[in-house]
Amino acid sequence: MSKMRLVLHAVLWARDIKRRTGLAVLVLAVGLLLIPAMIEGFPPASLPPAVGQPVPTGELGEIVRLGKELVERTNTHPLTKPYVGNDLQCSSCHLHAGTDPKVATFIGVASAYPLYSTLHKAVITLEERVGDCFMRSLNGIRPPLGSKPSIAITAYITWLSTGYPARMNPKANEGLYAFPVLPVGDARADAVRGEKTYRQKCSNCHNFDGQGVPGDIPPVSGPRSYNAGAGLAEIPKLAGWLKAAMPLGDASLTDEEALDIAAYVDSQPRPKFVLTDHLPPPTGLGVYNSAVLNEVKEAP
Ligand code: HEC
Numbered sequence: 001m002s003k004m005r006l007v008l009h010a011v012l013w014a015r016d017i018k019r020r021t022g023l024a025v026l027v028l029a030v031g032l033l034l035i036p037a038m039i040e041g042f043p044p045a046s047l048p049p050a051v052g053q054p055v056p057t058g059e060l061g062e063i064v065r066l067g068k069e070l071v072e073r074t075n076t077h078p079l080t081k082p083y084v085g086n087d088l089q090c091s092s093c094h095l096h097a098g099t100d101p102k103v104a105t106f107i108g109v110a111s112a113y114p115l116y117s118t119l120h121k122a123v124i125t126l127e128e129r130v131g132d133c134f135m136r137s138l139n140g141i142r143p144p145l146g147s148k149p150s151i152a153i154t155a156y157i158t159w160l161s162t163g164y165p166a167r168m169n170p171k172a173n174e175g176l177y178a179f180p181v182l183p184v185g186d187a188r189a190d191a192v193r194g195e196k197t198y199r200q201k202c203s204n205c206h207n208f209d210g211q212g213v214p215g216d217i218p219p220v221s222g223p224r225s226y227n228a229g230a231g232l233a234e235i236p237k238l239a240g241w242l243k244a245a246m247p248l249g250d251a252s253l254t255d256e257e258a259l260d261i262a263a264y265v266d267s268q269p270r271p272k273f274v275l276t277d278h279l280p281p282p283t284g285l286g287v288y289n290s291a292v293l294n295e296v297k298e299a300p
Pocket residue numbers: 071074088089090091092093094104109126129130133134137138153157173174175176177178226230231232237241
C-alpha cells in the first residue's frame with residue numbers, strides 16, 4: 001500500500017473514531033502516521049542514514065568494504081599506493097573514512113553527482129572527482145576510470161549517500177554537504193600571527209617544521225604534503241577545514257586563529273602542481289566505464 005493510501009486510510013479510520021471519541025483522537029492518529037511518512041521520504045542531512053547500518057551482503061558489500069579500506073590506507077594499500085605521491089590518506093582530511101558529518105564528509109556527496117562543474121565546463125562523475133583528490137591532495141596520479149581502486153572508493157562513497165535525494169548544487173563545484181569555507185574578507189589572515197598559534201596548538205603533533213611523524217601524524221607542509229593545486233592550498237578552504245577538524249579531537253579555533261594558521265601553513269613549501277604530470281598513461285580505459293567488455297546478447 002502506498003504512503004498516500006496509508007494516510008488516506010488513516011484519515012477515514014480516524015473519522016470513524018471521531019464520531020465516537022472526538023477531535024483529539026483524529027489529530028493524534030493522523031499526526032503519528034504523517035511524521036514517519038515525511039521523514040522516510042526526505043532524510044534530513046543531519047541524520048546520516050548509511051552510517052551504522054550493516055554493509056550490504058554479497059559482491060556489493062565486498063566492494064564497499066574494500067573502498068573503505070582504501071580510503072583509510074591509501075598510501076600503503078597495494079591497489080592505491082602506485083597512485084599516491086605523498087604521506088597522506090583520504091582519511092587524513094576526510095576524517096573517520098569520510099563519516100564525520102562536519103569535516104569534508106562523504107555522507108550524501110554522491111547525491112550531487114554527476115555535477116556540472118563551472119571549472120571544467122563539463123559534467124563530471126563522482127569517479128572523476130575522486131581522481132581529482134588523487135592528483136592534488138595526494139600529489140599522485142589519477143587512477144584510470146574503471147580501475148578497481150577507482151570503482152571501490154566510488155562505490156563506498158555512493159553507499160554512504162544511501163537515502164539522500166539527488167540534487168544539484170547551484171552555488172559551488174561540490175556536493176551539498178561540503179564544509180563552509182571561511183572568506184578572508186575583513187579579517188586579515190596574518191601568517192606571522194599564524195606561526196605563533198601554530199607553535200602553540202599544532203606543533204606538538206605536526207612538528208615545528210610541519211613534517212609530522214612518518215606513519216603516525218601526516219605532514220602539513222614540505223615535499224610529502226598536499227600540492228599547490230589541492231583544495232587545502234587555498235587559505236579560505238584550509239581555514240574552514242581547520243575550524244571543523246583541528247586540533248584533532250578538540251576543534252576549537254576562532255575564525256581569526258583558523259585564518260592566521262591557514263595563511264601560515266599555506267605559505268610553507270610544498271610540491272607545485274602541473275596538471276599534465278598527474279594524468280595516467282592514455283590506455284583507453286575509462287572511455288567506456290566498464291570492466292565487463294565481453295557481453296554479447298543475440299537478438300531473438
Ligand atoms: C589534503 C586533504 C585531502 C585529502 C588527502 C583528500 N581530500 Fe578529498 N577533498 C579535500 C577537500 C578540502 C575537499 C573539498 C572541496 C575542495 O577541494 O574544494 C575535498 C573534496 C572531495 C570530494 C568532493 C566532495 C563534494 O562534496 O563534492 C570527494 C569525492 C573527495 N574529496 C574524495 C577524496 C578521496 C577519495 C580521497 C583519497 C583518494 C581524498 N578525497 C583525499 C581534501 C582532501
